[in-house]
Amino acid sequence: MFPEGSAAHPPNSGFLAVDSGGSGLRVAVGAYGGPPPVEGKSGRPVRTGERGIDPAHLLELLLPLARTLAAEAGVEELTMAVIGAAGFATLGDALRTELPDALTAALGVRTVALAADAVTAYIGALGPRPGAVLAAGTGLIAIGTDLTAWRRADGWGHLLGDCGGGAWIGRAGLEAALRAYDGRAGGSVPLLERARERFGPPPELPALVYPRPDRAAVLASFAPEVAACAPHDPVATGILRAAARHMAESVAAVCPKSGEPEVACTGGLLKLGEPLLPFLSEELAQQVPHARQTAPQGDPLHGSARLAAAIAAGDAVWPEDPRLLCVTAARKSAT
Incomplete structure (x- = not known):
């Protein structure tokens, strides 16, 4: 008490x-x-x-x-x-x-x-209202309550989870860039060009990422590049759509199932804006249709x-x- x-x-x-x-x-x-x-x-x-x-x-x-x-x-x-x-x-x-x-x-x-x-x-x-909040930045976690107990989902870090967060989006974008560099299916030439501009020659990328203690932040720094490519690149668009689905799944796992809960989304990742937010709003409407989406206070x-x-x-x-x-x-x- x-x-x-x-x-x-x-x-x-x-x-x-x-x-x-x-x-x-x-x-x-x-x-x-x-x-x-x-x-x-x-x-x-x-x-x-x-x-x-x-x-x-x-x-x-x-x-x-x-x-x-x-x-x-x-x-x-x-x-x-x-x-x-x-x-x-x-x-x-x-x-x-x-x-x-x-x-x-x-x-x-x-x-x-x-x-x-x-x-x-x-x-x-x-x-003091029941509902769920999505906190999306470099990582990602959702938390909800009916005011009798808390529920949380994800927040497991960039190696084990944080699905849909900034590091997740950046890593997916860099994977698509390296697929294009190799000539594999699922690659994105626009993302490869962005990766070259930001990090240099693709073969040097692992040495730039793996040893870094701030690896998650380095990966997340590429998320805005994915958003910038999305309007004209279907691979980048698919990454953001998948990120929105993961976000909504975490919200659905913690949102109270009854009543009229509210859902709010916070965090720096939302600054990606138009390429991401319509997908997120659509996914939330599908996965938590009984909840009202609202702006954070x-x-x-x-x-x-x-x-x-x-x-x-x-x-x-x-x-x-x-x-x-x-x-x-x-x-x-x-x-």
């Missing part, structure tokens, strides 16, 4: 909201019931090691930002912290064990909520802030889950 909240807060108190992803931290500090939060960011992503997401490194990046933003926002006391983190579901054990006490000791917060970034994406996009950082405000007010409705959303009240001795 969520800790009991109260509409009354100490003067000049507020909350800390965090979105931790592959490109770094986005942080917001706001006063309860006050003006919009003050935001800042760090371009350094939190390290992941043998213990999963590194709590010490997260604090190293977060604490200076949090204190600076609190001063800018005129918040003298932070009573709530909500951390939405990519990989939390599978790599968050150390965060669950160490981060609540560490944040209380460093900032004096009384309540800490830790969540998967898919959960904060959902809360930011749909708020906000992003994952907005979701973290919304969750903080709801917990503080005592009206949070989203289900807790040990791997997706857990909330801890500080021990009295730590306050």
Whole structure:
């Protein structure tokens, strides 16, 4: 159960909201019931090691930002912290064990909520309504809830899944380019030309991709080239149509089967625009015909802030889950 909240807060108190992803931290500090939060960011992503997401490194990046933003926002006391983190579901054990006490000791917060970034994406996009959210960027994950339990689909990374995400599209485009280079069926000469322009001679491509620690991002960087070729290349068009089908399949796996759920799509991959989005809308209409497609209200950082405000007010409705959303009240001795 969520800790009991109260509409009354100490003067000049507020909350800390965090979105931790592959490109770094986005942080917001706001006063309860006050003006919009003050935001800042760090371009350094939190390290992941043998213990999963590194709590010490997260604090190293977060604490200076949090204190600076609190001063800018005129918040003298932070009573709530909500951390939405990519990989939390599978790599968050150390965060669950160490981060609540560490944040209380460093900032004096009384309540800490830790969540998967898919959960904060959902809360930011749909708020307290049942439905499903597709988060599509370099990777891809879908999450849904009927407000009694969470369901997630995909998000298994670019080697095992993330079907339809940016890395998936880019890899499929490069495969089609190399098929054309070899003279095999299913190749695309336009994609081969784009691959040459971006990466150089095709025989050098494996050495450019395989050793890279950011391999998924390298593959995803070719997704816009696939979209650019789609209007005049049936192979590129087929890749985007298949990506849309995979996306809708993940949404269908998590969307509540009854009632009137809503579906929202978020993430940088949607910037591909016209070549992809009509296919996605068509696939969603076919695979979740009972759901209403809607524009997201906000992003994952907005979701973290919304969750903080709801917990503080005592009206949070989203289900807790040990791997997706857990909330801890500080021990009295730590306050």
